[in-house]
Amino acid sequence: MRPFKYSNASGPAAAIKAVTANPTARYLGGGTNLVDLMKEDVMRPSELIEVTRLKFSAIEKKANGLSIGGTATNAVTANHGLVRENYPLLSMAILAGASAQIRNMATNAGNLNQRTRCTYFYDVNMPCNKREPGTGCGALHGINKNHAILGWSEKCVATYPSDMAVALAALNAVVHVEGANGAKRSIPFAEFHRLPGNHPEIDNNLKHGEFITSIELPPNHLADKSYYLKIRERSSYAFALVSVAAALEINGNKIKDVRIALGGVAHKPWRATIAEQLLMGKEATEANFKAAALAELKNAKPLGQNKYKVGLAAKAIVRALEGAMQGGTYGAMEAGSTTTNQN
Known part of the structure; x- marks a missing residue:
């Protein structure tokens, strides 16, 4: 060091x-x-x-929903009564990530700012445009079984690792930041992280020096039917091959609101807007879930070793929506029991 x-x-x-x-x-x-x-x-x-030690750790109700402090730890956030009651999807996602020891240390702001776990990024002897722009992407034609199938570019095929951020994407969170001279701004979560494009070295749209003070969760009616599914290679302390944050609001037998976000498939949390649009107003059936999932993955571009992720992601969307319909709870949270065939 x-x-x-x-x-x-x-x-x-x-x-x-x-x-x-x-x-x-x-x-x-x-x-x-x-x-x-x-x-x-x-x-x-x-x-x-x-x-x-800065005073940005409060978790409290606001007129526009719930405010979660940037310096609050992941553990405190996941186990806070207001989060568990009103936004269980976020609690489930956080508890699916890392280990208890890391959740006790990691802050919410730091979670959003974490960088890819791509092995080429971590190995300074290998080419990586994210670490050193212009050197190339070692994973593009290398070992890429855990890499992106959506939104990648020739410059970078890495995935973003956070579980928490996948839930925040589904919940339409807003990130509040403060910059030099007291300048403040609010960033819709969909605009916070970036796809790699020609500048994979830039992970998000924060300006240098801007500090995440809080994360706002708008009110919704999704708490009763929320589910976070994480599929990984081992049951503890592993990043997602594919993860899905799913939540539904049902009116009668029709879907009034639906949120789906994917992790492990792109350079940022991937909001499944195509699937969501297809499901709005439809009945919450397995057939409709499957059709929506296949439509979302239609434009996936697998790499040499990760074609399995396309089918896995489609099945995971269906399974997560079914879990949400059953009123997924903490005890029912999927956190690594699923095995995958990567051939």
């Missing part, structure tokens, strides 16, 4: 000012991703500003 300057922020304005003034400075929350990247020499910040 390279030498760096470390300091505790005296307040939000001081932290933002310090990071904004130094292009290689970074905020330090739980450090569960950043410190690993520093150890591997992938990221080389010259300065770390500790922010966990």
Whole structure:
């Protein structure tokens, strides 16, 4: 690990000012991703500003829904009564991720800012446009069985690893940030993360120095029929091959509202808008779920080793919607018991 300057922020304005003034400075929350990247020499910040003591950890009701603090830990968020009662999909997704020890350390803001777990990104001896623009994408024609099938470009085929973010995408969350000189703005979650395009080194649309103060969850009527399905290679501490956040609102026997987001398939949480549009107003049947899933995956572009993900994602959408219809609860959360055939 390279030498760096470390300091505790005296307040939000001081932290933002310090990071904004130094292009290689970074905020330090739980450090569960950043410190690993520093150890591997992938990221080389010259300065770390500790922010966990800043007062952005509240989880509270607001007129426009629920506000979740950026410095609140994943564990506190997942187990908070307001989250469990009103947004169980988020709680299920967080609890499906990482390990209890990491959830106790990781902050919500840090979770959104985590970077890909692509092995080519982590290996500084391999080409990676995300780590070093212009060097190429080693995974494009290399070992890519865990990589993207949607939205990738010739520059990058990596996937975004967060479970929490998949649920936030389905819940139409809004990310509130503060920048230099007190400037504040709100970013709809669909616009927060980026597809790789020609600049895979840019993970999201935060400006350097902007600090995530809170995440807003708008009100909805999806709590009774929510489900998070995560399919992975082992049952503990593994990233998703495919994950699905699904939630439904039923009026009579028709779908009044439906939310579907996928993880493990793209450079950002993938909102399944095609499937959602096809299901609106339809009956919540297995046949309709299957048709919607196949329509969503019609434009998938598998790589050399991950064609299995196309069928897996389609089946996972159906299974997650069925789980939501059954009123998926914490005990029924799918968290690794599913095995997959990758041939």
